[in-house]
Amino acid sequence: MHAIEKMLARAAGKEFVTAGEIINCSIDFLELNDLYLQVVKSFYEMGGERVWDPEKAAFVFDHYSPAPTIRTAQIHKEMREFAEKQGFSHHFDINKGVCHQVMPEAGIVRPGMILVATDSHTTTHGAFGAFGTGIGATDAACVLISGELWFRVPEVMKITVTGTTADNVHAKDVILNIIGNLKADAAVYQAVEFTGDYIESIGVADRMTICNMAVEMGAKTAYMKPNRAVLDYVESRYGYNYVLDETDTGFEYCREEFFDISDLKPQIACPSSVDNVFPVDEVEPVKIHQAFIGSCTGGRLEDIGAAAEILKGRRIADSVRMVVIPASMEVFSKAVSKGYVQILIEAGATFNAPGCGPCLGTHAGILAKGENCVSSTNRNFPGRMGSTEAGIYLASPALVAYSAYKGCLSDPRLSREDSK
Amino acid sequence: MKTDFTGTAHLFGKNIDTDQIYPGRYLELVKPEEISKHCLEGADPDFASKAKPGDIVIAGTNFGCGSSREHAAITLKSSDVGVVVAESFARIFYRNAINLSLPLIVCKGISKSVRNGDIVRVDLESGRIENLSTLEVFYGERLTEYAMYILKNGGIKNIFREKSADRKQ
Numbered sequence: 001m002h003a004i005e006k007m008l009a010r011a012a013g014k015e016f017v018t019a020g021e022i023i024n025c026s027i028d029f030l031e032l033n034d035l036y037l038q039v040v041k042s043f044y045e046m047g048g049e050r051v052w053d054p055e056k057a058a059f060v061f062d063h064y065s066p067a068p069t070i071r072t073a074q075i076h077k078e079m080r081e082f083a084e085k086q087g088f089s090h091h092f093d094i095n096k097g098v099c100h101q102v103m104p105e106a107g108i109v110r111p112g113m114i115l116v117a118t119d120s121h122t123t124t125h126g127a128f129g130a131f132g133t134g135i136g137a138t139d140a141a142c143v144l145i146s147g148e149l150w151f152r153v154p155e156v157m158k159i160t161v162t163g164t165t166a167d168n169v170h171a172k173d174v175i176l177n178i179i180g181n182l183k184a185d186a187a188v189y190q191a192v193e194f195t196g197d198y199i200e201s202i203g204v205a206d207r208m209t210i211c212n213m214a215v216e217m218g219a220k221t222a223y224m225k226p227n228r229a230v231l232d233y234v235e236s237r238y239g240y241n242y243v244l245d246e247t248d249t250g251f252e253y254c255r256e257e258f259f260d261i262s263d264l265k266p267q268i269a270c271p272s273s274v275d276n277v278f279p280v281d282e283v284e285p286v287k288i289h290q291a292f293i294g295s296c297t298g299g300r301l302e303d304i305g306a307a308a309e310i311l312k313g314r315r316i317a318d319s320v321r322m323v324v325i326p327a328s329m330e331v332f333s334k335a336v337s338k339g340y341v342q343i344l345i346e347a348g349a350t351f352n353a354p355g356c357g358p359c360l361g362t363h364a365g366i367l368a369k370g371e372n373c374v375s376s377t378n379r380n381f382p383g384r385m386g387s388t389e390a391g392i393y394l395a396s397p398a399l400v401a402y403s404a405y406k407g408c409l410s411d412p413r414l415s416r417e418d419s420k
Numbered sequence: 421m422k423t424d425f426t427g428t429a430h431l432f433g434k435n436i437d438t439d440q441i442y443p444g445r446y447l448e449l450v451k452p453e454e455i456s457k458h459c460l461e462g463a464d465p466d467f468a469s470k471a472k473p474g475d476i477v478i479a480g481t482n483f484g485c486g487s488s489r490e491h492a493a494i495t496l497k498s499s500d501v502g503v504v505v506a507e508s509f510a511r512i513f514y515r516n517a518i519n520l521s522l523p524l525i526v527c528k529g530i531s532k533s534v535r536n537g538d539i540v541r542v543d544l545e546s547g548r549i550e551n552l553s554t555l556e557v558f559y560g561e562r563l564t565e566y567a568m569y570i571l572k573n574g575g576i577k578n579i580f581r582e583k584s585a586d587r588k589q
Contacts, residue, residue, distance in 0.1 A: 022566060035447050038490060046577050047584025064448075071448040120488040120512055136490040136516035138576055145580060150566070184435050185482035189511050218482060220511050273435055360444040360487070381439040381486060383462045388443075 002156045003245035004191050004223050007131045010243070011114045019155045019254070029108055030057040030143045031117035033099050034064050037075045039118065040082045042141035051086045052147035058090035058108075059083055060099035065355035067094075068363035097328025097354035100124040100212065100296040104204075105330050110234050111226050112243035116143060121296050121378065123214045126194075126222030127207035128230055129244065133221045154220045155254035157187055160196040163262035168412040170306065171206035172298060172376065172396040174198070175213045176267040178259060180277025188218035190254060193247075195225065198261055203229045205302040212297050213378055216274040266412055268374075269394035272382045280399065280411045286391070289371040291316070291404035293397050294325030294352075295359040298376025301331050301338075307401035308340035310415050311347035317407030322349040323365040325357040347405075361385045367392075374403045421521060421572050423544040425502035426552070427474040431536045434480030436463055438513065441484065441492040449491075452498035459495040473500035476540050480506065480531040484513025490520070497522040503542045505530050505549060505560065518567045521575035525549070527560035544568070 001009065001016065009017045011025035032039055043051075051057055059079050067073035076094070083091050096102045100121055103109050111129030115122065118140050125132030135149065143149050159178060165171075179186075192214045199207070207224055214222035226234070226244065234242065265279040293299065293307050304326060316322050324344055326332035332354055335341050341351065350365075358365035359377040367373050367386035372393065375385070380392035395403075398412040440462030442455070449455050460467040460477075477496065483506035484492055493516040496504060503523040507530060517524050525542060527549055534540060538553035547562040563571070573579050 022564070035489065037450065041450075042577060046580035069448060075448070118488055120486065134488040134512050136488055136493070136512060136519065138490060138519040139515060142519075142576060142580060145584070184485060185508060188482060188508055218485060218510055273437075275435075360447075361439075362444055362447065366445075379437075379439070379486060381437045381462070383443045383445075384439045386445075388462055 001248055002251050003129070003225070003247045004131055004156060004221065005153060006245040007112055007114060008151060008153055017153045019153050021153045022150055023153060024148050024150050025114055026148055027116055027143050028056065028113040029115045030140060031099050031103055031115070032057065032059050032140055033118050034059065034061045034075055034079060036118050036137040036140070037078055038137040039140045039144065040078060042138050043144050046141060046145060048141070048145045051144045054087040055089045057144060058088055058092060060092040060096065060102055061094045062098045062355045063360060064362060065094040066353060094353065095329055097326070097331065098296045098299065098356055101300065101327035101331065104128060104233070105237065105328055107237035110238045110242035112245055116149060120215050121212050123219055123222040124208050124212040124296060126211035126214065127204065127224055128234060129224065129226040131221055134215065152189070154189060154191040156191045156193055157255045157257070158193050158195060158253040159257045159259065161194060161198040161259045161261060162196045163198055163260045165261055165264060166413070168398045168415065169264050169266055170396040170398060171202060171209045173264055173267040174261050175210045176269050176277050176394065177261070177264055179213065179216050179275050180267065180269070182217055182257065184217060184273060184275040186217040187214070189220055191221045191223060192217065192219040193223045199224055200227055204233050205300045208300070209297055216378060266396060266399050268399065268409065269380055271380055271391040271393070274379060274394065280409070283409055285408040285410060286372055286393070287408050288320060288374045288403055290365060290367060290373040291320055291322040291400050292358060292365060292373055292375040292377060293400055294323070294327065294357050295377040296327060297378040298397050299325055299327035299331065301334050303376055303397040304331070304335045304340045305338065306397040308343040310398055310401040310412060311405060312343050314347055314405050316348040316404040319407050320404045322404045323352060323358065324349045325352045325364065326354050329354050358385050374400050374409060376400050421574055425474065425476065425523065426539065426541040427476040427502045428472065429476050429478050429534045429536065429538045429540045430467065430471065431531065431534060432463055432477065432479040435482045435485055436479050437486035438484060438489050438492040439486055442489060442495045447489060447491060452494060455491055455495045456498040459499040468499065471499055471501065474502040476502050476542065477504045478531055478534045478540070479504070481508045483509050485510035488512045490516045493517045493520045493522050503544070505542060507531055518570050519576040521571050523571060525560040525563065527558050530558055533558065
């Protein structure tokens with residue numbers, strides 16, 4: 001069996017599972033974000049009274065944080081009341097950050113666990129060797145009542161990534177390149193395992209970025225065998241009581257793909273699909289109006305650090321506004337300590353409170369008709385960040401920062417030679 | 421719940437994502453009648469005004485990709501779309517649709533054989549899909565037994581509600 005199958009089998013109380021089988025799994029943690037008050041409504045509509053385990057469920061206020069409208073303030077209010085009434089032991093209010101960042105930070109995520117959340121980017125937790133998958137509000141309400149959820153055991157695709165990236169080429173470029181090659185529906189209903197010497201060599205943040213975007217190929221979940229960096233992170237925050245599942249030798253993958261990223265150039269996903277990917281030198285230097293660093297994909301300390309390195313001692317172009325939203329308050333605090341925030345403020349950036357921000361077009365940097373945004377986020381669908389007539393270009397934080405400086409889409413590899 | 425549908429086809433392409441089905445800026449709405457006003461707005465701004473109850477949405481591969489927002493299934497359901505036929509569905513959308521009792525079926529090649537405005541008949545039980553305008557017949561992938569059970573019960577909530585009532589007795 002694959003490591004993923006072993007996790008699912010354990011959660012279903014079975015010795016053995018195979019791809020295609022429908023199984024009922026007990027859930028180790030349910031994370032609820034602030035988009036779906038429907039979860040609470042459905043819980044009561046279905047006859048729920050007490051949640052199955054108040055230590056295994058939590059709200060994270062991130063998509064509407066802090067509340068931008070009266071309606072969303074009401075959603076937060078009712079969720080706080082529900083959490084208090086049910087005695088939730090974890091609660092992440094507006095001062096914490098994006099769900100997929102704050103869950104590992106809080107020591108909840110560990111290898112071998114089954115984690116579901118009302119957010120499609122729950123694949124992020126494959127970086128920790130966990131089974132993470134997104135669910136809808138009604139499924140979440142079912143979990144709140146029963147602590148269980150049915151799954152179809154997925155086939156597993158293996159993507160081997162080898163080589164080392166060049167200067168100013170990042171994990172974001174690697175995953176954009178993979179999605180651009182394999183396309184947005186490559187892994188629908190399948191799990192994706194990332195492996196190879198590149199994956200073994202990278203740290204927690206880069207692993208999270210890659211697993212995060214696996215859902216943009218349709219993946220149900222992502223998986224990376226934990227390396228020492230991941231285990232150090234987990235052990236310092238969660239502890240040692242976790243299970244490391246090993247994939248059996250001879251396991252048959254449904255598909256295998258290989259990527260050598262040694263010569264990879266910075267990548268850009270052009271409007272309006274995540275698989276519409278080109279190397280930077282094949283994309284017109286489109287004039288940009290907004291540059292955004294943030295989200296569960298590109299708002300970690302390393303991302304803000306990459307932007308600060310590019311913009312140190314520089315000013316962004318007068319025609320550009322640059323929005324930076326740290327993925328969590330912990331990230332924000334560390335970015336202050338390291339001096340990144342000061343560098344970016346001096347470069348002309350605007351900081352917003354940790355959360356999802358404009359990534360999904362609800363607040364904190366919405367785009368007008370005819371505007372272009374270069375963004376370290378995960379989706380560029382029409383209307384994703386505001387007007388359906390705005391263009392979104394997805395790229396690494398380094399490319400976002402260098403483009404903000406130049407005023408148009410630009411290759412961050414030229415940053416060093418460029419006179420400061 | 422009925423399992424046989426006849427209606428006018430509305431044709432969409434591949435990778436119709438949840439931001440096109442239901443833009444994020446309307447996620448704070450909670451009433452189905454408000455949510456239905458923005459159905460497929462990002463792909464066809466006129467869809468909500470021109471669609472009639474029982475109309476059929478036909479699409480290419482990966483329909484419903486993107487976010488986990490249940491509003492995407494709610495807006496189609498509350499717009500009285502009869503059934504969604506696509507070459508494939510994104511996983512979370514598919515689960516949400518079944519849970520909310522929005523009928524859907526996978527049928528390879530369908531988006532190349534139906535034009536906007538064709539009259540289409542879909543039988544979920546047999547998987548038979550007929551384009552009544554061209555008389556072409558297709559067979560989609562029949563739903564699993566468990567998915568059909570949820571659909572026929574009008575959604576997962578009804579099933580849980582009965583279970584909760586049983587436990588209390």
